[in-house]
Amino acid sequence: MDVNNVLVVGAGAMGRQIAMLCALSGRNVALVDVDAGMLTTAEQELRSRIGRNVEKGRLAQEQMDAAFGRMRMTTSLEEGAADADFLIEAIVEKVDVKRDLLSKVDKILPPHAIIATNSSTIVSSRLADATSRPDRVCNMHFFNPALVMKCVEVLGNPETSEETIETTVALTKSIGKSPVLLRQEISGFVANRLLAGIQDEAVSLYEKGIASVADIDTAAREALGHPMGPFELMDMTGIDVNFYVRTARFEESRDEAQKPKRAVVEKFERGELGRKTGVGWYRYDSAGKKLGPAD
Ligand SMILES: NC(=O)c1ccc[n+]([C@@H]2O[C@H](COP(=O)([O-])OP(=O)(O)OC[C@H]3O[C@@H](n4cnc5c(N)ncnc54)[C@H](O)[C@@H]3O)[C@@H](O)[C@H]2O)c1
Numbered sequence: 001m002d003v004n005n006v007l008v009v010g011a012g013a014m015g016r017q018i019a020m021l022c023a024l025s026g027r028n029v030a031l032v033d034v035d036a037g038m039l040t041t042a043e044q045e046l047r048s049r050i051g052r053n054v055e056k057g058r059l060a061q062e063q064m065d066a067a068f069g070r071m072r073m074t075t076s077l078e079e080g081a082a083d084a085d086f087l088i089e090a091i092v093e094k095v096d097v098k099r100d101l102l103s104k105v106d107k108i109l110p111p112h113a114i115i116a117t118n119s120s121t122i123v124s125s126r127l128a129d130a131t132s133r134p135d136r137v138c139n140m141h142f143f144n145p146a147l148v149m150k151c152v153e154v155l156g157n158p159e160t161s162e163e164t165i166e167t168t169v170a171l172t173k174s175i176g177k178s179p180v181l182l183r184q185e186i187s188g189f190v191a192n193r194l195l196a197g198i199q200d201e202a203v204s205l206y207e208k209g210i211a212s213v214a215d216i217d218t219a220a221r222e223a224l225g226h227p228m229g230p231f232e233l234m235d236m237t238g239i240d241v242n243f244y245v246r247t248a249r250f251e252e253s254r255d256e257a258q259k260p261k262r263a264v265v266e267k268f269e270r271g272e273l274g275r276k277t278g279v280g281w282y283r284y285d286s287a288g289k290k291l292g293p294a295d
Contacts (some may be wrong), residue, residue: 001112001167003174004028007084009101011035011073014118015090016042017146020050022088023067024059025175030080031073039073049147077101081108086171088140090118098122099130106131114164116140120192121248123185125157134159140168141189142177153189155182187249195233199242202230203261213281214293231281232290235274239281243268 004027008019011033019031019042033039050067053059074080081087087109091101102115109115114136117124128134138156143149152172156165165181172179180190188196202216211219217229234242246260260268267273267280274280275288283291 001085001114001163003086003114003167003171005083005085006030007032007080007087007105007109007113008090009033009077009080009087009105010090010092010118011038011042012090012092014142014144014146015088016046018088018090018118018142019071020046020067021147021175021177023071024063027070029071030084031071032075032077032080033073034075036075039075043073077105078108081105081113082110084109084113086167087113087115088118089115093119093121095122095126098127102127102137103130106133112136114138114167116168118142121187121245123155123157123187124160125185128157128159135161136164138164138168139185139189140172143191150176150178151180151191152177153180153182153191155185155189157185187252188245192245195230196246199230199234200261203263206231207261207263212293213295235280235282235284237274238276239264239267239273 006022006027006029008015008022008029009032011031015031015033019029023029031039031042050059050064054061054064087105089098089101091097098117098119106115115131115133116138117127118141119139120141124137124139128137131137134157138154138160141153143151154165154168154172169179169181182189186193198220202220205211205216206213213231217231220226220229228236242264243260246258246264249258271277272279272294275284278284279294281294283294285291
């Protein structure tokens with residue numbers, strides 16, 4: 001199926017970048033948000049980001065102007081949905097809010113339109129029955145910052161049609177991304193499960209007293225070539241994120257191995273959440289510069 005008109009709902013951190021990727025690929029894009037202020041912020045941030053790419057010679061000024069010319073921003077879902085071939089939902093990570101949006105937009109979208117969710121944790125089988133087209137609903141999971149990160153995970157629910165997956169994979173490729181196709185739904189998808197495995201092993205080596213936080217990070221960077229160590233990354237994303245994701249995964253699976261690790265729980269309870277609190281696995285100064293290990 002050809003995708004000419006894309007609707008992105010949610011103009012936050014992710015939605016605005018996804019919308020721009022689609023506009024840069026030559027598609028007409030409607031970016032919708034309930035908050036008009038968010039649309040203004042989204043446009044300002046995109047103009048400054050894409051403008052920097054023009055200054056650095058990565059993009060021609062005409063390409064930038066044409067992409068903004070193909071993108072309309074509106075608070076009207078009706079206007080954005082009327083002619084859309086493909087919807088990418090990037091609103092707040094709450095299943096009830098997403099279901100409410102999908103049931104509403106399902107009644108306005110053309111019958112052939114596909115509905116993809118960018119959710120990091122909610123599989124599309126939890127959303128598909130809010131629509132009249134479960135065969136046209138899937139996950140399309142981008143990574144932050146979406147303008148830069150190449151990977152997009154694509155997965156269907158048991159009712160998703162082959163054509164929906166093929167169209168989503170083709171769209172992913174055509175916006176310059178590398179699709180990773182999952183053949184079954186699983187919480188955390190692939191990349192974040194790999195990451196969880198690395199983080200678990202890192203915390204476990206530390207808990208057993210095998211090596212220090214700093215040395216485990218050095219091994220990840222200098223033996224495995226990772227851009228940053230697992231503890232450095234947890235400090236950047238927030239130790240609370242690790243805690244909440246693992247707690248949710250345990251509650252869903254009842255598998256003890258999915259529970260947050262003891263050292264993570266201790267950090268969480270002490271409010272040592274990483275860079276944002278000035279201390280996590282490392283200590284940071286007020287400018288965010290790493291000072292040294294916390295323990
Ligand atoms: N931030 C990340 O690193 C990241 C990475 C991958 C996927 N995701 C997923 O992307 C989605 C969005 O995350 P984000 O970080 O961009 O969130 P965000 O909080 O930055 O933005 C969410 C936007 O949705 C808008 N919104 C809320 N309800 C709406 C509705 N009913 N209709 C229209 N707009 C509505 C809000 O006004 C806000 O602008 C989530 O599902 C999240 O799991 C986030």
